[in-house]
Amino acid sequence: MAERWAPGGDLLETVGLVKHFGGLIATDQVSLSVRAGELHAVIGPNGAGKTTLVAELAGELAPDGGTIRFAGEDITRLKAARRAHRGLARSFQITSIFREFSALDNVALAVQARAGHSFRFWRRAQRDERLQAPARALLADMGLGARGDVPAANLSHGEKRALEIAMALAARPRLLLLDEPMAGMGPEDSARMVEYLKRLKGSVAILLVEHDMDAVFALADRITVLVYGRVIATGTPAEIRADESVRRAYLGAGEEA
Amino acid sequence: MKFSPQAAAILLGLALLALVPVFSALAGESFYVDLFTRILIFAIAAMSLDLILGYGGMVSFGHAAYLGIGSYAVGILDHYGVDNGFLQFALAIGASAAVALFIGAVSLRTSGVYFIMITLAFTQMIYFLGVSLNTFGGDDGMNIAHNSDFAGLIDLGNATALYYFVLGFLILFLVLGYRLVDSRFGMAIRGAKSNERRMIAIGFPTYRYKLAAFVIAGAVCGVAGALLANQSLFMSPAIMHWSRSGEIMVMVLLGGTGTLFGPVVGAVVLLALENTLSGYTEHWQAILGPILVLVVLFARQGLFGLVERRAAHGAGRG
Numbered sequence: 076m077a078e079r080w081a082p083g084g085d086l087l088e089t090v091g092l093v094k095h096f097g098g099l100i101a102t103d104q105v106s107l108s109v110r111a112g113e114l115h116a117v118i119g120p121n122g123a124g125k126t127t128l129v130a131e132l133a134g135e136l137a138p139d140g141g142t143i144r145f146a147g148e149d150i151t152r153l154k155a156a157r158r159a160h161r162g163l164a165r166s167f168q169i170t171s172i173f174r175e176f177s178a179l180d181n182v183a184l185a186v187q188a189r190a191g192h193s194f195r196f197w198r199r200a201q202r203d204e205r206l207q208a209p210a211r212a213l214l215a216d217m218g219l220g221a222r223g224d225v226p227a228a229n230l231s232h233g234e235k236r237a238l239e240i241a242m243a244l245a246a247r248p249r250l251l252l253l254d255e256p257m258a259g260m261g262p263e264d265s266a267r268m269v270e271y272l273k274r275l276k277g278s279v280a281i282l283l284v285e286h287d288m289d290a291v292f293a294l295a296d297r298i299t300v301l302v303y304g305r306v307i308a309t310g311t312p313a314e315i316r317a318d319e320s321v322r323r324a325y326l327g328a329g330e331e332a
Numbered sequence: 333m334k335f336s337p338q339a340a341a342i343l344l345g346l347a348l349l350a351l352v353p354v355f356s357a358l359a360g361e362s363f364y365v366d367l368f369t370r371i372l373i374f375a376i377a378a379m380s381l382d383l384i385l386g387y388g389g390m391v392s393f394g395h396a397a398y399l400g401i402g403s404y405a406v407g408i409l410d411h412y413g414v415d416n417g418f419l420q421f422a423l424a425i426g427a428s429a430a431v432a433l434f435i436g437a438v439s440l441r442t443s444g445v446y447f448i449m450i451t452l453a454f455t456q457m458i459y460f461l462g463v464s465l466n467t468f469g470g471d472d473g474m475n476i477a478h479n480s481d482f483a484g485l486i487d488l489g490n491a492t493a494l495y496y497f498v499l500g501f502l503i504l505f506l507v508l509g510y511r512l513v514d515s516r517f518g519m520a521i522r523g524a525k526s527n528e529r530r531m532i533a534i535g536f537p538t539y540r541y542k543l544a545a546f547v548i549a550g551a552v553c554g555v556a557g558a559l560l561a562n563q564s565l566f567m568s569p570a571i572m573h574w575s576r577s578g579e580i581m582v583m584v585l586l587g588g589t590g591t592l593f594g595p596v597v598g599a600v601v602l603l604a605l606e607n608t609l610s611g612y613t614e615h616w617q618a619i620l621g622p623i624l625v626l627v628v629l630f631a632r633q634g635l636f637g638l639v640e641r642r643a644a645h646g647a648g649r650g
Contacts, residue, residue: 200514
């Protein structure tokens with residue numbers, strides 16, 4: 076485990092990642108990198124394999140080929156829970172929270188995940204300030220400070236998405252995988268989420284999968300375009316806007332044909 | 333002091349249970365002490381099942397196995413002349429925990445209906461193991477000669493002493509149980525019940541926490557088995573029959589899952605009903621069945637959930 080990785084270099088790097096589902100190629104020789112502190116967006120039309128890619132990076136799906144390196148270590152075969160401990164956190168495209176728990180308990184549980192083992196049987200978790208205080212701070216950061224006692228199931232859609240990010244941040248990740256955090260949001264909630272992410276940018280590297288192009292071009296340092304599982308372009312927002320193949324395959328599909 | 337309606341109901345319930353030997357003496361019917369000893373033993377078994385079923389989402393259809401193992405631990409040691417209660421109970425706990433570790437380690441790799449079937453299958457294997465143990469009475473079972481001897485500190489041959497011994501265990505497990513479900517460990521297994529995928533994504537190795545809960549529940553149920561051996565001075569494979577596992581699960585559902593005290597209520601109601609109805613007719617199950625259906629239909633939270641709600645309404649009006 077030599078520290079080949081240095082801050083400012085590539086935090087996450089995939090080389091030749093491949094994933095088949097039967098005859099379908101969901102990930103086709105994907106090589107991309109996320110630098111420390113960078114916000115790297117992955118865009119692509121429906122069925123481009125974005126969610127599959129997130130699942131492979133998070134460790135929920137095993138790739139058929141290729142390698143994933145994180146902070147200089149090969150994590151291709153590492154289990155999801157262990158990746159989380161190394162500093163890789165994710166949010167889900169479809170809201171995934173603990174519906175019966177209060178918003179505060181949701182985040183407190185995420186804080187607990189990084190606070191060593193949970194073979195502690197006596198002390199009440201809800202009165203444990205080592206969990207509660209950071210959880211309250213994270214909720215407040217995401218604008219949910221007054222909603223801590225509300226059962227998570229009763230939060231609005233936008234609040235649930237914000238809660239998910241608070242939970243992912245509780246792990247104090249080095250890289251945040253956000254799978255369509257603005258999916259299903261109204262313009263108001265979307266704008267708020269963009270503001271959150273802008274504030275977050277720089278303090279943690281983010282790999283953002285998102286359909287909302289305005290959000291992507293407002294936030295991203297670099298963008299990778301995925302079509303049918305393949306990377307067709309990577310570059311700054313300006314480069315991507317100017318890229319002919321991207322225009323053809325994705326942005327202006329139909330318009331220029 | 334202020335109590336939540338739930339806490340008040342629990343304290344009232346335990347106070348009534350503590351008075352059972354007094355009521356029994358006043359009524360001149362010592363039989364009630366016996367009946368309620370048995371009820372409380374099943375209450376411990378049901379409560380231990382609720383720990384994994386209600387809080388951990390693990391629908392184990394084989395919980396009676398540990399009742400049997402605890403009971404056989406006492407009976408087998410007694411058969412070889414060892415009536416030291418500390419040894420017997422230690423073996424009951426150790427053996428149940430070891431078996432639960434094995435069954436859990438395999439079963440928890442599955443979920444849903446497969447988990448139910450695999451726990452059932454393991455329990456049937458243990459049941460038939462009991463049937464095949466001819467040294468220990470095989471199918472017919474075997475009488476146990478002596479009660480567990482706790483260095484002469486308590487005479488478990490005395491019905492009242494045994495009753496309070498069992499009640500003491502029930503209260504101990506309730507206190508430990510309520511602390512456990514609110515502890516970090518408790519939050520980990522409740523989180524796994526609520527959304528296991530999310531738990532893994534935030535970094536919980538859920539398998540090992542669920543397995544630990546499964547072992548704890550098995551060990552507690554093993555104690556219930558050791559108590560049952562003392563109550564009946566008899567052990568037989570019938571304790572481990574799958575229908576017994578079903579009965580314990582009915583107690584949990586009837587009383588209310590994820591409440592710990594609900595299963596105690598469930599055990600009291602089910603066994604008291606069974607005892608009362610069977611006095612009127614041998615077809616008592618035909619009456620019990622519809623009652624269960626009504627409870628499941630109209631009291632989703634179980635009987636204890638019902639009490640809780642009413643108490644909250646009452647407090648609102650008062």
